[in-house]
Amino acid sequence: MPPLDPEEIDFSTNAPRILAIVGALTGISGLMVLLRCYVRIFVLRRFYTEDAIMVVCLACAATVLGFFVRETKHGLGQYSAAISYNNDNGELARWFWWHAIVIVAGISLVKISIGFFLLRFTAQKKWLKIFIIGSIVFLVLFTLASLGTLIFQCLPVQAAWDFSLQGKEGTKCYGTGTYLKIGRFNSAINIITDFLYATLPVFMFYNIQVNRRTKASLMCILSLGYFACAAAIVKAVYQGQVFKQPEVNRNADYHIWNDVELNVGIIAACFPTIKPLVKSVIGSTRALTGYGSRSRKRTGDAYYGPSSHVLNTIHRSRQDPEDQKYHVQIHANHPSLSGSDGGSEENLAAHRRASPINARIVQTTEVIVHSEESSEMGPSGIGPRRMVEDRI
Numbered sequence: 001m002p003p004l005d006p007e008e009i010d011f012s013t014n015a016p017r018i019l020a021i022v023g024a025l026t027g028i029s030g031l032m033v034l035l036r037c038y039v040r041i042f043v044l045r046r047f048y049t050e051d052a053i054m055v056v057c058l059a060c061a062a063t064v065l066g067f068f069v070r071e072t073k074h075g076l077g078q079y080s081a082a083i084s085y086n087n088d089n090g091e092l093a094r095w096f097w098w099h100a101i102v103i104v105a106g107i108s109l110v111k112i113s114i115g116f117f118l119l120r121f122t123a124q125k126k127w128l129k130i131f132i133i134g135s136i137v138f139l140v141l142f143t144l145a146s147l148g149t150l151i152f153q154c155l156p157v158q159a160a161w162d163f164s165l166q167g168k169e170g171t172k173c174y175g176t177g178t179y180l181k182i183g184r185f186n187s188a189i190n191i192i193t194d195f196l197y198a199t200l201p202v203f204m205f206y207n208i209q210v211n212r213r214t215k216a217s218l219m220c221i222l223s224l225g226y227f228a229c230a231a232a233i234v235k236a237v238y239q240g241q242v243f244k245q246p247e248v249n250r251n252a253d254y255h256i257w258n259d260v261e262l263n264v265g266i267i268a269a270c271f272p273t274i275k276p277l278v279k280s281v282i283g284s285t286r287a288l289t290g291y292g293s294r295s296r297k298r299t300g301d302a303y304y305g306p307s308s309h310v311l312n313t314i315h316r317s318r319q320d321p322e323d324q325k326y327h328v329q330i331h332a333n334h335p336s337l338s339g340s341d342g343g344s345e346e347n348l349a350a351h352r353r354a355s356p357i358n359a360r361i362v363q364t365t366e367v368i369v370h371s372e373e374s375s376e377m378g379p380s381g382i383g384p385r386r387m388v389e390d391r392i
Contacts, residue, residue: 009081015072018252025263026065032270033058039277050116051273053109057266060106064259067099076249083249092249094161100150103258107190108143110265112136114197114225117269121204128204139193146186153179176243187236194232194265198225201272221275224268231261 033054040047068076074091075083083089115136122129151157154173159165166173174182202219235257242248 006085009085010079011082012079013072013077014251015077018077018256019068019072021256022065022068022259025260026061029061029263029266029270030058032267032274035277036270036273039274043276043280048116048120050113053113053116054266054269057106057109057113057262060102060109061259061262061266063102064099064106064262067095067102068255068259071095071099076252076255079247079250090161090163093163097150097160099255101147103262104146104150104186105143106262107265108139108146110228110262110269111193111197112139112143114269115139117272118197118200118204132200135193135196142189149182180240180243183239184236187232187239190261191229191232191236194225194229194261198223198229198268201225218272221271224271225265228261228265228268231257231264235261 036051036054037047040051071092074088074095075086076092083092115132119129119132119136122132154160154166154171156165156171159171159173165171202223205218206215208215208218235254238254238257242254248254
């Protein structure tokens with residue numbers, strides 16, 4: 001190639017835009033994983049296998065963000081002429097090599113984490129349990145195969161970024177067509193598995209016996225995986241254009257959407273696990289806005305745990321006998337689906353195992369009214385009193 005004239009090269013960069021998008025997504029996914037760990041450790045006091053895997057996924061997302069930072073320093077976001085003038089093609093290719101390995105591992109680990117999460121709700125459906133276990137095993141093997149094709153795309157491995165080795169005898173690398181076919185196959189598997197794990201929760205919990213608003217919110221939360229599936233489809237479209245666009249590093253569309261798939265998958269997988277914390281925040285907000293105080297005036301000021309409430313009349317004065325004639329107690333026994341019972345997702349599985357398939361959530365309320373009435377001895381109230389107890 002003829003020598004490049006620096007006066008004719010556009011050295012502008014889209015690096016701030018690229019880092020802003022990737023940084024924002026990584027920050028949101030990091031916050032969701034931290035909230036998930038807080039709920040699991042401090043609220044539910046249970047830390048499962050899928051939670052540990054999700055922490056590893058966050059580590060992968062943070063590492064990819066670090067790769068983006070290094071790549072922008074070596075030309076990502078610039079035009080090809082500027083990258084070549086600065087002799088950054090080799091360094092940029094080396095960081096891309098590491099980038100691809102970590103992000104492929106992260107995307108697969110997100111789905112493996114979701115698989116372990118869904119596995120705990122298959123106690124009464126053995127075929128579904130076998131299916132999910134099989135999908136997890138397939139994902140593990142598929143991930144290992146994908147990592148193998150990325151790591152050994154060239155022999156020796158250094159030839160993947162050291163272009164001076166590619167022309168030497170004994171060096172073997174995938175051709176452009178082979179590389180694209182492998183990439184499209186991997187993208188197709190990712191899209192299918194994303195769709196599968198986004199659909200399974202809806203199929204598993206569509207007939208749960210709760211009110212419509214709760215069911216709608218639960219279905220929406222569990223269906224957030226479709227956004228990761230959509231990101232995988234967009235990424236596959238840009239993947240086919242990698243070797244066709246002369247300025248593929250200028251906007252870095254493929255790399256950005258690849259990162260979107262990873263971070264959106266993390267966010268969607270963490271949303272169902274932080275429901276106990278969200279319910280607690282909503283309850284505190286209602287109390288601060290006065291809703292809780294109005295409820296306490298109607299239901300009394302004594303609480304004895306999540307499944308028992310006592311309603312007492314407010315005594316205005318000790319000298320007023322009318323205020324002491326009635327004593328009302330309300331006992332409500334019902335199964336709790338609150339975060340204190342282990343969160344909605346854990347409690348759903350527990351109740352499915354403990355009750356018949358067609359069982360419904362039942363609340364039994366007992367109202368006892370105690371009244372003291374004097375005998376017919378006159379208005380003075382002198383004489384024996386009798387206790388009247390009415391149960392409703």
